[in-house]
Amino acid sequence: MTDSLTIKRPDDWHLHLRDRTMLAAVLPETARHFGRAIVMPNLVPPVVTGADAKAYRKRILAALPNGAKFTPLMTLYLTETTDPDDVERAYNDGIIHALKLYPAGATTNSDSGVTNFDTVKPVLERMAKLGIPLCTHGEVTDENVDIFDREAVFIDRVLDPIRRANPELRIVMEHITTSDAVDYVKSADTNLAATITTHHLVINRNHILVGGIRPHYYCLPVAKRQTHQIVLRAAATSNDPRFFLGTDSAPHIDANKISVCGCAGCFTATNTMSILAHVFEDENALPHLEAFTSLNGPAFYRLDPNADTITLTKGDLVQLPTHIPTPEGDVTVFDPGFPLKWHIT
Numbered sequence: 305m306t307d308s309l310t311i312k313r314p315d316d317w318h319l320h321l322r323d324r325t326m327l328a329a330v331l332p333e334t335a336r337h338f339g340r341a342i343v344m345p346n347l348v349p350p351v352v353t354g355a356d357a358k359a360y361r362k363r364i365l366a367a368l369p370n371g372a373k374f375t376p377l378m379t380l381y382l383t384e385t386t387d388p389d390d391v392e393r394a395y396n397d398g399i400i401h402a403l404k405l406y407p408a409g410a411t412t413n414s415d416s417g418v419t420n421f422d423t424v425k426p427v428l429e430r431m432a433k434l435g436i437p438l439c440t441h442g443e444v445t446d447e448n449v450d451i452f453d454r455e456a457v458f459i460d461r462v463l464d465p466i467r468r469a470n471p472e473l474r475i476v477m478e479h480i481t482t483s484d485a486v487d488y489v490k491s492a493d494t495n496l497a498a499t500i501t502t503h504h505l506v507i508n509r510n511h512i513l514v515g516g517i518r519p520h521y522y523c524l525p526v527a528k529r530q531t532h533q534i535v536l537r538a539a540a541t542s543n544d545p546r547f548f549l550g551t552d553s554a555p556h557i558d559a560n561k562i563s564v565c566g567c568a569g570c571f572t573a574t575n576t577m578s579i580l581a582h583v584f585e586d587e588n589a590l591p592h593l594e595a596f597t598s599l600n601g602p603a604f605y606r607l608d609p610n611a612d613t614i615t616l617t618k619g620d621l622v623q624l625p626t627h628i629p630t631p632e633g634d635v636t637v638f639d640p641g642f643p644l645k646w647h648i649t
């Protein structure tokens with residue numbers, strides 16, 4: 305039995321860091337284990353220009369704990385007025401690494417997202433030419449589509465047409481939750497990959513709804529039925545380079561989660577690596593953990609893996625905080641529902 309494992313330092317290919325006091329509270333949780341993260345641009349107002357991304361990156365670097373070696377990889381929020389020349393400049397200057405497509409209204413702070421996909425054609429063409437990845441929040445917002453079907457319908461109605469129109473565009477389907485998405489990624493030869501979150505490997509919709517409603521398990525895309533969870537676990541642990549970690553760790557203070565209209569988001573930055581080691585061990589796939597957390601993501605983003613390593617050791621119960629305090633209130637750390645025994649050093 306393996307009880308110690310050294311792997312290249314992991315990266316998080318989908319992360320919400322927020323701003324100001326929340327940023328200061330949650331950034332150390334990610335910087336402790338992760339070398340880099342693709343930072344989501346859904347601030348209020350969103351990060352839409354190269355100048356916005358540069359200023360946000362500066363605020364993140366200023367909030368880092370002393371001695372932390374963490375590199376934020378910035379993204380721009382794709383809007384109907386995004387300027388292809390600004391995108392090209394920011395990419396060539398090394399400021400941004402991807403653009404993020406949110407269908408308007410799909411999730412937290414997505415009001416500036418895209419409604420008419422024809423308007424973003426020139427930007428997508430420029431991105432394809434330069435090799436800039438498009439990260440997609442893959443859910444339609446049509447009120448007539450059931451929330452559990454919104455990812456599968458997005459693939460048919462939005463993603464597949466975009467890929468047919470721009471075969472050279474490199475796309476990351478983010479936080480996938482369905483076997484439909486896994487199948488779609490596997491059906492593509494090139495230019496398509498997917499991130500999978502820690503929490504979607506651990507929970508399915510029963511965990512949210514059976515025996516009482518659990519707001520801390522509510523996120524978007526919402527967890528689906530167990531059959532989908534099983535396929536996600538198989539994909540993540542399969543060593544297939546098209547699947548890699550994007551935690552989608554998304555902090556909200558408890559008052560905004562435990563509410564008559566609670567916010568979507570699971571906060572997993574603190575315990576993600578311990579949880580993943582547990583999941584991969586359960587699936588008899590510990591030797592594939594490094595590919596998922598540390599190798600496949602950099603390969604898709606055309607970056608080198610981190611030079612340094614972390615070591616995971618199985619031992620006594622891991623003692624981690626259950627809440628991260630902020631001046632506005634606590635953020636609850638995701639509870640996987642099983643004891644954690646993998647320590648990270």
Ligand code: NCD
Nearest residue numbers: 320411412523524554568569
């Ligand atoms: C994210 C957030 O809170 O910003 N919430 C979530 O449930 N994942 C937004 C997102 O990525 O959809």
Ligand code: ZN
Nearest residue numbers: 320344552554
């Ligand atoms: Zn997200």
